Amino acid sequence: MYQHLHSKVxxxxxxxxxxISVFLFAIIRLFIEKNYTINSHGFSSSDILQSxxxxxxxxxxxxxxxxxxxxxxxxxxxxxxxILGLSNLLNFVHIFQYETSITMGAFAVMFETTPQEAxxxxxxxxxxxxxxxxxxxxxxxxxxxxxxxxxxxGTKIIIHSLIIFLVALFxxxxxxxxxxxxxxxxxxxFEHSNIYNDAKRVAYYLREKRKLNKIQDKRNKITxxxxxxxxxxxxxxxxxxxxxxxxxxxxxxxxGYHRKTTPTLDTLSNLKVFQKVITPATQTRTAxxxxxxxxxxxxxxxxxxxESIINIAEKAGFHTTWISNQMMxxxxxxxxxxxxxxxxxxxxxxxxxxxxxxxxKILPYYNQCINDSTHKKKLIILxxxxxxxxxxxxxxxxxxxxxxxxxxxxxxxxxxxxxxQLIDHYDNSLRYTNDILYQIIEPLTEHNGIASLVFLSDHxxxxxxxxxxxxxxxxxxxxxxxxxxxxxxxxxNAYLHVKEQLYDERFxxxxxxxxxxxxxxxxxxxxxxxxxSKTDSSRSLINVGFKERPLTILNSDNKIxxxxxxxx
Numbered sequence: 001m002y003q004h005l006h007s008k009v010x011x012x013x014x015x016x017x018x019x020i021s022v023f024l025f026a027i028i029r030l031f032i033e034k035n036y037t038i039n040s041h042g043f044s045s046s047d048i049l050q051s052x053x054x055x056x057x058x059x060x061x062x063x064x065x066x067x068x069x070x071x072x073x074x075x076x077x078x079x080x081x082x083i084l085g086l087s088n089l090l091n092f093v094h095i096f097q098y099e100t101s102i103t104m105g106a107f108a109v110m111f112e113t114t115p116q117e118a119x120x121x122x123x124x125x126x127x128x129x130x131x132x133x134x135x136x137x138x139x140x141x142x143x144x145x146x147x148x149x150x151x152x153x154g155t156k157i158i159i160h161s162l163i164i165f166l167v168a169l170f171x172x173x174x175x176x177x178x179x180x181x182x183x184x185x186x187x188x189x190f191e192h193s194n195i196y197n198d199a200k201r202v203a204y205y206l207r208e209k210r211k212l213n214k215i216q217d218k219r220n221k222i223t224x225x226x227x228x229x230x231x232x233x234x235x236x237x238x239x240x241x242x243x244x245x246x247x248x249x250x251x252x253x254x255x256g257y258h259r260k261t262t263p264t265l266d267t268l269s270n271l272k273v274f275q276k277v278i279t280p281a282t283q284t285r286t287a288x289x290x291x292x293x294x295x296x297x298x299x300x301x302x303x304x305x306x307e308s309i310i311n312i313a314e315k316a317g318f319h320t321t322w323i324s325n326q327m328m329x330x331x332x333x334x335x336x337x338x339x340x341x342x343x344x345x346x347x348x349x350x351x352x353x354x355x356x357x358x359x360x361k362i363l364p365y366y367n368q369c370i371n372d373s374t375h376k377k378k379l380i381i382l383x384x385x386x387x388x389x390x391x392x393x394x395x396x397x398x399x400x401x402x403x404x405x406x407x408x409x410x411x412x413x414x415x416x417x418x419x420x421q422l423i424d425h426y427d428n429s430l431r432y433t434n435d436i437l438y439q440i441i442e443p444l445t446e447h448n449g450i451a452s453l454v455f456l457s458d459h460x461x462x463x464x465x466x467x468x469x470x471x472x473x474x475x476x477x478x479x480x481x482x483x484x485x486x487x488x489x490x491x492x493n494a495y496l497h498v499k500e501q502l503y504d505e506r507f508x509x510x511x512x513x514x515x516x517x518x519x520x521x522x523x524x525x526x527x528x529x530x531x532x533s534k535t536d537s538s539r540s541l542i543n544v545g546f547k548e549r550p551l552t553i554l555n556s557d558n559k560i561x562x563x564x565x566x567x568x
Contacts, residue, residue, distance in 0.1 A: 015153075015160040017143050018077060022058050024140035025084045027051035029091065029194060032136070036095050049171060050192075056168030057193035058084065059161040070154035077152065081141050087198050089137035096129040099356065102201075168192075215304060215338045224307050226315040226525075226532040228377075232498055233317065236449025238370065238378045239528055241309075242440060243288065244433060245326070245386030246473060247457035249486045250465070251430055258409050261430040264438040270491055274511050274541065277487035278563055279459040280518035281554045282473045284326075287458045288336050290518040294534060297518060297554045303335070307534065309524050310342035310379065316530045319375035321345040323362045324383035336383070343381070345369075350385065356393045359384045359436045370443045379528075382440065386433055387461060389472065391425035395432035402428045414464050426463050441490055450494045452527060456487040456517055476557040480566050483553055485517065489527075489542075498529055506544070515541045516551050 030051050034043040062080050069076040094102040172188055190196040227233075249255050253262040254273050265271065280297050281287040289295050292310070295303035310320045322343040326336070327350060340346050347365050350357040362382055369380050387394055395402045404427050410420055437455060444451040459473050462481040473482040519539040525532055526540035538547040551563035 015157045017146055018157060019055070019059065019160070019164065021081055021140045021142075021144045022062070022084070023051060023055040024143070025081075025088060026054040026058065026194070028136055028140065029088050030054070032092055032095060033101055037100055053168045053172060053192050054194060056161075056164045057190060058195050060165040061190070061193055061195055063158045063161045066154055066158055070158075073154035073157065074152045077144070077157075081144055084195065085138040085141060087194060089133055091194075092133035092137055093130065096126070096133060102198075212338055212341075215335070216341060218304055219307075219338070219342075222305065222307050222311070224311050224315045224532075224534075226312045226530050228316045229529045229531060232450065232529055234376075236376050236447075237318075237528075238380070238444065238447055238449065238451050239313075239318075239524070240380045240382065240440065240444065240451075240453040241524065242382045242384065242437065242453065242455040243291075244384050244455060244457040244486070245284065245388045246459065246461040247387055247430065247433065247486055248426075248461040248463060248465075248481055249457075249484045250481060251427060251461075251463065252486055254488065255486065259404055259407055259427050261404070261427050262434045263431070264434050265488075268438075268441065268490060270493070272489040272507075272511060274487040274489070274513070274515065276512055276514045277456065277485055277541075278483045278514075278516050278551055278553065279457070279485050280516050280552070282459040282475070282478065282482045283556060284458045285335050286554060287517070288339065291456075291458075291520040292339050293521060295518070297516075297552045297560055300554060300558075308339050308342050309521050310339065310381070312525060312530060312532055312534075313379040313528065314342075314344065316377075316528070316532075318377045318379045318528075319344055320379045320381070321347075321369050322381045322383070323347045323349070323365045323369075325350045325357055325359050325362050325385040326383050340381075340383075357385060358394070358396065359386065359433065360439075363436075363439055366440060367443065370447075376449075384433065384436065386457070387426060387429040391422060391429050394425075394429035397425075397428070401435075402432050404428055404431060411464055419464050423463055426461070444490075445492060447492060447494075450498060451492040452495050453490045454487075454520075454524070454527070455490075456520070457485040460484050474556050476555045476559070478553055478555055478561055478566055483563065483566060487515070487517065487541075510542060510546075513541060513546060514548055514551055516549075 027048065030047050031043045034040050034047060062077070066073060066076060091102045094100065169188065172192070191200075251257050251259075251261060253260050253266055255275075260266075279287050280290045286300065289300065289303040290297070292308045293303050293306040295301070295306055310322070314320055320343040322340040322345070324340060324347070326348075328337050328340075328348045340348075347362075349361040349365070362384070366380065366382060369378065372378075385394060397403075404424065406420075406424070407427075410423060414420060414423070441453055444453060460480075460482045461473050462479055465481045466479060475482075519541070522536050522539040523541045525535045526537060526543050537543045537545050539549075540546060553561045553563060555561050
């Protein structure tokens with residue numbers, strides 16, 4: 001093998017060596033992805049062709065700049081192969097750590113991490129994993145080292161790479177033939193190239209980063225006046241807001257579900273469970289934009305010029321922290337991240353929806369905040385991954401505690417065992433959220449000062465409640481299950497002195513108030529007893545002066561839908 005390659009080099013056929021290196025990069029990457037990621041089905045013979053196509057696309061991309069750098073072809077090609085090696089290294093480390101290929105979120109974390117955070121992350125990795133990842137990532141460079149003392153013919157490399165690319169396009173065209181024997185031109189996308197995909201992710205990150213900075217710059221010009229009332233301003237206080245993900249109210253034991261999905265929460269004292277709360281939108285991004293600012297269904301753009309509850313709390317002397325198990329950037333995340341960055345401290349513990357990033361990952365950071373004695377007044381916001389699809393990734397499914405017994409009560413239209421399993425996985429994820437919430441509340445029960453926690457979901461979730469194909473959220477056709485959300489409030493006994501006038505028989509009627517979480521902003525200000533010119537106590541769920549308003553939802557087509565028109 002070596003002598004054959006060496007003879008090719010002697011004859012000036014440097015493109016053979018380059019082609020072998022690039023192909024090795026592609027096939028090793030695909031082999032790792034097919035064998036070590038979640039739900040992968042192993043490397044097959046068809047993946048050899050895909051590796052050829054990937055390497056052909058990579059070579060074509062490589063040759064575009066080579067037209068300019070022909071005189072320094074060896075240096076340029078060396079750098080190109082090093083970039084391929086780094087791309088594979090990052091991907092392999094991410095796979096070994098999270099069992100998924102690298103994503104845009106991972107690139108965002110890499111760009112925004114501090115040196116200290118990077119060191120702490122590396123310490124978490126297995127030394128053997130790093131060594132193995134490094135060896136297999138950079139091994140394909142070895143054939144190219146044969147060219148190090150030889151002349152590299154840039155022109156021949158370009159010509160032969162173009163020929164290989166055309167051959168690859170032929171195979172892509174065959175793969176893309178539809179049943180009507182017409183070529184589907186989307187199959188020719190450059191997404192066959194991992195270099196292109198990496199560049200696309202970085203470009204997307206930079207675009208979202210600019211968008212985030214632009215929104216922040218605009219919102220930083222907002223003037224804020226807020227102060228806590230004098231009677232409690234000097235007291236030790238901790239307020240926690242937990243935002244759940246895709247929690248269906250009708251699947252919670254707290255709301256009468258037949259399965260024990262909330263066994264621990266059911267036993268808590270001082271827990272106020274509100275019965276008639278809806279989300280203003282069934283997409284996370286839009287819902288949170290309204291929940292934490294003065295934006296509302298009729299004027300969602302008010303988000304861009306409204307202070308957040310975090311800004312208000314900081315102005316009133318609170319130290320604020322945002323801890324999230326969701327992604328920092330993306331079509332559903334960037335606006336939420338703008339709000340997160342209003343906080344004094346921000347922690348994102350997840351890089352990808354597809355990972356098994358369990359919500360327990362936020363607990364060490366949360367406990368650190370709770371135990372921090374340097375701040376007397378705290379607002380902590382926790383954003384969970386909750387029950388976001390894929391449900392079986394949202395709880396430790398090897399733990400028998402999270403294996404609810406098979407129910408005898410499934411919707412009549414559900415006959416398919418696959419759908420029954422999805423319902424089981426979903427309910428198991430809710431039981432896990434129950435335990436996470438208890439671990440969040442438990443340290444607050446021992447709090448010396450005032451302690452309060454609000455939990456609500458960003459939106460609901462349909463889990464085959466109406467048909468055998470109905471699952472998820474975000475459809476422009478709204479159903480009650482995706483709009484109704486759980487909302488409960490826990491507080492310790494010390495909080496009774498803050499609003500003791502509420503804790504009589506009248507408060508029981510408050511639990512049945514029709515309320516949209518777009519007014520959470522006003523409710524939290526009221527709970528924290530903050531005076532602010534921008535608030536409206538008639539919108540606070542816990543205020544005696546609360547006024548009922550028509551409930552509406554902004555659907556994914558940006559149409560305002562009255563809640564009363566939904567099928568119940």
